[in-house]
Amino acid sequence: MSYLKSQLALIGGLQGPELILILVVILIFFGAKKLPELAKGLGQGIKEFKKATKDVQQDLHQAMEEDAATSMPPRKVSDSQPSATDLASHPESEASPAPAKSNQAEG
Numbered sequence: 001m002s003y004l005k006s007q008l009a010l011i012g013g014l015q016g017p018e019l020i021l022i023l024v025v026i027l028i029f030f031g032a033k034k035l036p037e038l039a040k041g042l043g044q045g046i047k048e049f050k051k052a053t054k055d056v057q058q059d060l061h062q063a064m065e066e067d068a069a070t071s072m073p074p075r076k077v078s079d080s081q082p083s084a085t086d087l088a089s090h091p092e093s094e095a096s097p098a099p100a101k102s103n104q105a106e107g
Contacts, residue, residue: 030038
């Protein structure tokens with residue numbers, strides 16, 4: 001763990017003069033003609049990496065939405081009003097009320 005802290009401290013300690021020295025060494029090592037190609041390649045690599053992370057995030061979000069949609073319990077239909085599918089599957093039970101019984105005595 002201390003090794004990691006020392007490495008991060010080294011990177012955090014780079015300031016103006018150190019960065020200029022590193023850039024001069026890179027310029028001498030690769031040459032002026034190769035630097036634009038290296039920068040272009042680095043830019044394309046970063047662009048592809050960002051695109052890949054965006055695609056993974058979209059896939060993860062889509063999978064979470066699909067999982068939430070399939071795991072939701074079915075909606076409870078109220079007993080007072082039959083749905084259209086109930087009426088279609090049972091034609092004998094229509095929406096009209098059942099006939100009322102007569103309370104008159106037969107005689």
